[in-house]
Amino acid sequence: MHIGRTTLSKFVIEQTRGAHSEMGALLIDVAAAVKTISGLVGKGALSGFSGSMASTNVQGEVQKKLDVLTNEAILRHCEWGGQLAGMASEEMDAPYAIPAEYPRGRYLLIFDPLDGSSNSDVNVSVGTIFSILQRSTAGDAEPADFLQPGARQVAAGYAIYGPSTMLVLSVGTGTHGFTLHRESGNFILTHPDIRVPETTREFAINTSNERFWEPPVQRYVSECKAGKTGIREADFNMRWIASMVAEVHRILMRGGIFMYPKDNKDPAKPGRLRLLYEANPMAMLIEQAGGAASTGRGRILDVVPEALHQRVPVMLGSREEVKRLERYHHEYDTGADRPFASPLFAERSLFRD
Numbered sequence: 275m276h277i278g279r280t281t282l283s284k285f286v287i288e289q290t291r292g293a294h295s296e297m298g299a300l301l302i303d304v305a306a307a308v309k310t311i312s313g314l315v316g317k318g319a320l321s322g323f324s325g326s327m328a329s330t331n332v333q334g335e336v337q338k339k340l341d342v343l344t345n346e347a348i349l350r351h352c353e354w355g356g357q358l359a360g361m362a363s364e365e366m367d368a369p370y371a372i373p374a375e376y377p378r379g380r381y382l383l384i385f386d387p388l389d390g391s392s393n394s395d396v397n398v399s400v401g402t403i404f405s406i407l408q409r410s411t412a413g414d415a416e417p418a419d420f421l422q423p424g425a426r427q428v429a430a431g432y433a434i435y436g437p438s439t440m441l442v443l444s445v446g447t448g449t450h451g452f453t454l455h456r457e458s459g460n461f462i463l464t465h466p467d468i469r470v471p472e473t474t475r476e477f478a479i480n481t482s483n484e485r486f487w488e489p490p491v492q493r494y495v496s497e498c499k500a501g502k503t504g505i506r507e508a509d510f511n512m513r514w515i516a517s518m519v520a521e522v523h524r525i526l527m528r529g530g531i532f533m534y535p536k537d538n539k540d541p542a543k544p545g546r547l548r549l550l551y552e553a554n555p556m557a558m559l560i561e562q563a564g565g566a567a568s569t570g571r572g573r574i575l576d577v578v579p580e581a582l583h584q585r586v587p588v589m590l591g592s593r594e595e596v597k598r599l600e601r602y603h604h605e606y607d608t609g610a611d612r613p614f615a616s617p618l619f620a621e622r623s624l625f626r627d
């Protein structure tokens with residue numbers, strides 16, 4: 275079965291020979307965790323694990339039962355192999371120390387075990403996001419070890435649990451997609467060297483927050499909504515799934531731009547998405563596929579983390595659209611956009627840093 279087709283195991287062994295040979299074994303453990311999570315998610319209400327718990331995570335968000343179970347699945351699959359110095363999860367307050375009975379390595383695994391988990395009860399695609407960093411030496415990780423800019427990631431990926439389960443991965447040599455063959459249990463390379471089109475006519479954003487956005491984002495979205503009658507002279511389609519994995523997967527498959535920008539709904543939060551668990555791994559995948567990923571004021575992968583659960587604005591996808599958004603932010607910050615007038619832009623002082 276599948277003679278001549280590349281499996282994930284073969285791919286990661288070939289791609290990580292040499293300096294990162296141990297990382298190949300770690301990625302195979304991550305893939306095993308993804309298979310377990312795929313089984314849990316795929317049972318839906320039959321599993322008995324649907325619904326919310328009484329607890330909240332460090333973000334103050336109500337946890338789904340599947341949030342806890344999937345978090346545990348990744349820890350158990352990956353803690354024993356000897357490649358890791360530590361792990362950090364969106365669902366845990368502090369980094370996870372490797373149990374004393376297991377050997378330590380020099381890699382750090384950072385993950386969101388079930389992105390979009392609020393969708394799990396309504397049978398909409400959810401996913402797992404992960405990022406791999408490294409220490410200079412093997413041993414127990416310190417919290418500061420995790421605070422590395424995304425440009426230093428040695429691998430990143432996500433799994434999407436939809437009609438089929440796919441694992442999309444980059445080890446710095448492009449972005450590649452693998453589909454789970456349920457009968458054999460193997461991930462098969464089905465989407466080699468994914469490329470994001472440079473231009474697009476599709477955008478994804480939660481427009482219910484429009485009144486809270488900064489003016490550059492309001493300007494961009496209003497131009498897209500104006501369609502052929504506006505200055506873009508083209509009709510755009512809007513999408514919003516409320517699952518970052520699903521949004522990014524669609525962009526990798528056919529192009530587009532995803533935005534979760536800074537807003538003034540909660541001025542204490544500089545953004546909504548987590549830098550380490552969501553923004554950095556997705557930015558690596560998008561850049562490796564020829565796209566761009568920005569906060570609006572700079573490359574996401576250049577942001578130096580200051581805290582484990584730091585949040586940032588995220589705009590990623592087709593390169594030309596991301597660059598346009600960066601230009602709009604620059605023009606706003608320097609006052610060069612003043613000729614552009616709209617009632618939505620009147621309260622400019624609300625958004626100044």
